[in-house]
Amino acid sequence: MPRVSRQNYPFSAIVAQEEMKLALICSAIDPAIGGVLVFGDRGTGKSTAVRAMAALLPPMRAMAECRYACDPDDPDGWCDECRDRGAGNKKKPRIVAVPVVDLPLGITEDRVVGALDLERALSQGIKAFEPGLLARANRGFLYIDEVNLLEDHLVDLLIDVAASGENLVEREGLSVRHPARFVLIGSGNPEEGELRPQLLDRFGLSVEVRTPAELRERVEVIKRRDEFERDRGAFIETWRGADDKLRQRIVAARKRLRDVAAEDAILEKTASLCMQLGTDGLRAELTMIRAARALASFEAAHSVEVSHLRRIAPLALRHRLRRDPLDESDATARVERAVAESLAS
Amino acid sequence: MSLMEHAACAASLLAVDPFGLGGVCLRSSAQPARELWLRLLRESLPERTPWYRIPSNIPPDRLLGGLDMAATLKAARPVAERGALAAADGGLVVIAMAERMSAHTASLINGVIDSGQVRVPRNGVMIEHRARIGIVALDESEAGEDPTPPSLMDRLAIVLDLQGIDPRSTVRGVHDRESIAAARRLLPFVRATPDMMEALCGTCAALGVSSPRIAWLALRAAMVSAALDERTDVAGDDAALAAQLVIAPRATQLPSEETPRDEPSAQAPADQSPADAGASGPDTSPRDAVDARVLAAARAAIPQGLLVRLESAHPSRSRSPAAGRAGALRAAGRRGRPAGSRAATGRGRLHLVETLRAAAPWQKLRGGGAGERVRIASQDLREQRFKVRSPTLTIFAVDASGSSALNRLAEAKGAVEMMLAECYIRRDTVAVVAFRNSSAELVLPPTRSLVRAKRCLAGLPGGGGTPLAAALASVAALAWQARRRGETPTIVMLTDGRANVARSGVAGRAAAHADALAAARALPLCDALFIDSSPKPNPLAREIADAMKARYVPLPRAGAGDLSGVVRAAVRAGAGL
Numbered sequence: 001m002p003r004v005s006r007q008n009y010p011f012s013a014i015v016a017q018e019e020m021k022l023a024l025i026c027s028a029i030d031p032a033i034g035g036v037l038v039f040g041d042r043g044t045g046k047s048t049a050v051r052a053m054a055a056l057l058p059p060m061r062a063m064a065e066c067r068y069a070c071d072p073d074d075p076d077g078w079c080d081e082c083r084d085r086g087a088g089n090k091k092k093p094r095i096v097a098v099p100v101v102d103l104p105l106g107i108t109e110d111r112v113v114g115a116l117d118l119e120r121a122l123s124q125g126i127k128a129f130e131p132g133l134l135a136r137a138n139r140g141f142l143y144i145d146e147v148n149l150l151e152d153h154l155v156d157l158l159i160d161v162a163a164s165g166e167n168l169v170e171r172e173g174l175s176v177r178h179p180a181r182f183v184l185i186g187s188g189n190p191e192e193g194e195l196r197p198q199l200l201d202r203f204g205l206s207v208e209v210r211t212p213a214e215l216r217e218r219v220e221v222i223k224r225r226d227e228f229e230r231d232r233g234a235f236i237e238t239w240r241g242a243d244d245k246l247r248q249r250i251v252a253a254r255k256r257l258r259d260v261a262a263e264d265a266i267l268e269k270t271a272s273l274c275m276q277l278g279t280d281g282l283r284a285e286l287t288m289i290r291a292a293r294a295l296a297s298f299e300a301a302h303s304v305e306v307s308h309l310r311r312i313a314p315l316a317l318r319h320r321l322r323r324d325p326l327d328e329s330d331a332t333a334r335v336e337r338a339v340a341e342s343l344a345s
Numbered sequence: 346m347s348l349m350e351h352a353a354c355a356a357s358l359l360a361v362d363p364f365g366l367g368g369v370c371l372r373s374s375a376q377p378a379r380e381l382w383l384r385l386l387r388e389s390l391p392e393r394t395p396w397y398r399i400p401s402n403i404p405p406d407r408l409l410g411g412l413d414m415a416a417t418l419k420a421a422r423p424v425a426e427r428g429a430l431a432a433a434d435g436g437l438v439v440i441a442m443a444e445r446m447s448a449h450t451a452s453l454i455n456g457v458i459d460s461g462q463v464r465v466p467r468n469g470v471m472i473e474h475r476a477r478i479g480i481v482a483l484d485e486s487e488a489g490e491d492p493t494p495p496s497l498m499d500r501l502a503i504v505l506d507l508q509g510i511d512p513r514s515t516v517r518g519v520h521d522r523e524s525i526a527a528a529r530r531l532l533p534f535v536r537a538t539p540d541m542m543e544a545l546c547g548t549c550a551a552l553g554v555s556s557p558r559i560a561w562l563a564l565r566a567a568m569v570s571a572a573l574d575e576r577t578d579v580a581g582d583d584a585a586l587a588a589q590l591v592i593a594p595r596a597t598q599l600p601s602e603e604t605p606r607d608e609p610s611a612q613a614p615a616d617q618s619p620a621d622a623g624a625s626g627p628d629t630s631p632r633d634a635v636d637a638r639v640l641a642a643a644r645a646a647i648p649q650g651l652l653v654r655l656e657s658a659h660p661s662r663s664r665s666p667a668a669g670r671a672g673a674l675r676a677a678g679r680r681g682r683p684a685g686s687r688a689a690t691g692r693g694r695l696h697l698v699e700t701l702r703a704a705a706p707w708q709k710l711r712g713g714g715a716g717e718r719v720r721i722a723s724q725d726l727r728e729q730r731f732k733v734r735s736p737t738l739t740i741f742a743v744d745a746s747g748s749s750a751l752n753r754l755a756e757a758k759g760a761v762e763m764m765l766a767e768c769y770i771r772r773d774t775v776a777v778v779a780f781r782n783s784s785a786e787l788v789l790p791p792t793r794s795l796v797r798a799k800r801c802l803a804g805l806p807g808g809g810g811t812p813l814a815a816a817l818a819s820v821a822a823l824a825w826q827a828r829r830r831g832e833t834p835t836i837v838m839l840t841d842g843r844a845n846v847a848r849s850g851v852a853g854r855a856a857a858h859a860d861a862l863a864a865a866r867a868l869p870l871c872d873a874l875f876i877d878s879s880p881k882p883n884p885l886a887r888e889i890a891d892a893m894k895a896r897y898v899p900l901p902r903a904g905a906g907d908l909s910g911v912v913r914a915a916v917r918a919g920a921g922l
Contacts, residue, residue, distance in 0.1 A: 044556075045557070105453070121702070121706060121708075122421050145455075146452050149448045172702050172703070191796065212557070218557060219539065219543050222546065
């Protein structure tokens with residue numbers, strides 16, 4: 001399990017980049033939104049923000065002795081081992097940190113999906129499964145930096161698992177299936193290559209990060225970085241209060257989530273916006289409503305308002321527009337134009 | 346400060362704080378000056394500092410750690426070994442031919458630079474090694490070739506170019522080991538005032554360096570410089586030195602008093618790039634003395650070649666500062682990569698881990714036991730499968746001359762963009778050479794990025810003569826480069842074939858045509874398509890097409906859709922070539 005205690009830069013100390021923070025917070029409130037894609041300039045703290053997010057996630061309960069950290073409250077989603085142990089498993093669930101797993105680009109397929117456990121096979125002649133990264137990421141977050149440079153065969157694999165929530169391993173005489181439900185977080189620099197449309201579609205929200213425009217903000221970025229490098233412990237301590245408060249808000253928002261209403265009028269407005277932009281399928285609408293609800297809940301509103309839609313629309317829709325190579329304007333501008341027309345109040 | 350003194354300063358800074366500064370990118374061919382500089386750096390470091398030289402194609406398990414094969418076979422259980430980065434903890438890793446490094450390898454190194462740790466997942470637990478390292482990236486790329494992966498470059502504070510150095514000059518260190526050690530002790534106490542931070546951030550903004558990480562690395566370099574001078578406060582000199590070593594080599598624009606950076610966005614509102622947005626704003630112009638001094642120092646240190654290129658930059662500024670370095674930003678990720686294994690055929694390289702996995706279940710049957718050696722039979726042998734991507738680079742040469750009529754240019758732009766939209770599905774790349782007046786210009790270096798393509802093509806002007814020979818020479822250079830990278834070039838010429846400017850730049854139809862024929866014959870053998878855009882099929886165009894060994898397609902009125910259809914068909918037809 002990754003240890004949250006690693007000295008990560010505190011989330012609250014990240015200067016500006018409000019859109020990126022909002023998207024990450026929404027996906028922490030409701031993982032069903034389907035992950036976040038962060039595209040933007042180098043050095044703007046994309047990875048820092050994702051790694052900092054780990055500290056904001058409240059710990060979760062997991063089945064004792066389960067390699068996939070199955071949820072005791074969700075028997076339908078259990079792995080085969082938990083099912084076999086079934087009711088006989090009297091051991092108390094353990095409390096674990098929500099995993100935030102890094103998937104490095106150069107990783108081999110066996111490390112991702114899992115493979116034959118070499119040690120036990122060689123020393124005891126036992127055919128056992130050694131879980132991979134997908135197993136560790138179950139019920140947590142899977143982070144891919146430079147996702148646009150990921151090898152094609154890994155992309156294919158992720159597209160499938162992200163959709164089905166299950167990892168199927170058929171290799172070396174092993175036949176294993178285990179739950180792998182995770183929130184995909186990707187980041188990259190669009191100057192270095194495009195993302196396959198199928199993978200793009202797996203991300204619920206997308207944000208564009210830019211270098212801060214204001215000199216004041218730029219100076220603040222390096223000032224805080226200087227303080228952090230100088231004394232990490234003290235810096236984290238300074239921001240602990242802010243991070244704690246944010247975590248409590250996320251926990252509260254999760255509890256409230258189901259009670260946040262979305263009136264028919266809101267659903268209609270969402271549908272007409274998506275139709276106007278010509279997004280494919282219903283996924284765009286569903287994601288947008290989910291994310292708007294998470295945002296409303298985060299701000300302690302009782303129902304989803306048009307103002308929530310307006311803020312969420314660019315995040316939920318800009319990566320779902322059909323490509324038109326001859327249209328010069330960028331996706332964000334197109335969404336904003338449509339929002340101005342459809343959601344005029 | 347002379348180049349040599351500059352280089353010596355850089356060595357001292359790096360010797361004090363390799364991990365904090367991330368490292369250095371050393372642009373130079375393998376010449377004595379480079380060896381001298383490396384020796385100087387090594388001699389400045391404390392004794393017994395790790396110094397690891399790795400090739401740029403190092404496999405991930407050697408980089409981060411993997412199985413120790415000999416020990417694993419002997420002990421009949423997996424024995425882990427540390428990788429090169431963990432072994433170099435506290436020291437420096439020298440990457441030979443860093444420009445050949447794949448983006449994947451670079452991303453692994455980036456993760457280690459960022460965290461100071463190597464993390465290898467194994468058996469459900471994470472094995473962590475400390476790896477606080479600095480990188481010395483030896484970059485031998487020549488103009489137009491892919492340089493060190495930009496994501497790695499963004500983490501190396503110092504960029505040093507030894508290319509122009511006098512081969513007879515010697516590098517003398519400016520600090521001895523004792524002063525380096527003293528500076529290391531002092532460094533944690535060095536402070537910078539907000540003014541200094543502002544000066545460095547302002548310099549970054551004025552020179553169009555958008556990454557905040559560079560501003561931070563410059564600050565770090567300024568602090569190290571202060572520590573070397575036995576001070577605990579960062580002075581103007583320190584900031585100036587940092588600006589020269591860290592910021593100036595990455596300049597993408599020249600500073601000016603009255604920030605003209607609003608212009609490009611005013612001309613093309615949809616064209617506003619992230620870097621533009623980052624760099625603009627009236628409050629970025631230098632105000633007080635420190636700012637001005639740091640900026641002046643940085644400006645003086647901008648390499649000569651870069652300066653010329655920036656000054657003669659296209660007035661239309663069709664490229665954003667971030668994309669300004671011609672052909673620079675395309676990271677290479679296209680050499681043979683391990684892609685699984687297969688049963689041994691006797692021709693490939695043995696894949697030990699997979700062989701062991703295949704052998705493991707049989708050990709009991711074969712009579713092996715705990716502690717005994719592994720028994721491997723021939724059917725267990727597995728060999729490494731490599732996937733060598735041989736992607737296509739489609740080079741479009743677009744005639745933007747007056748004779749080719751401006752509407753053809755719009756069609757060509759449309760066709761390139763449509764091709765590109767398909768290319769990101771096929772993982773191909775596209776480049777565009779435009780030619781007009783007396784020269785050919787590479788307006789779109791090989792890319793797969795729609796974002797960049799749109800930006801480059803939007804600003805493409807038209808009119809003037811037809812320098813066909815220059816265009817063909819430029820295309821040939823691109824095609825040869827692609828060949829060297831292991832790619833398959835495909836050429837698409839879109840012109841009316843009415844050459845009227847010779848290689849020398851002199852106008853004249855006969856000479857221009859002869860030159861074009863000669864240039865056409867010098868192309869590397871590859872798929873080529875010549876689309877004749879003149880109102881009637883032109884025999885001169887046909888002649889050039891034949892010299893290119895290209896398929897000749899007269900297409901009097903191509904629309905963007907037609908054109909990309911023709912190109913697609915031609916690429917498919919020629920696939921067996």
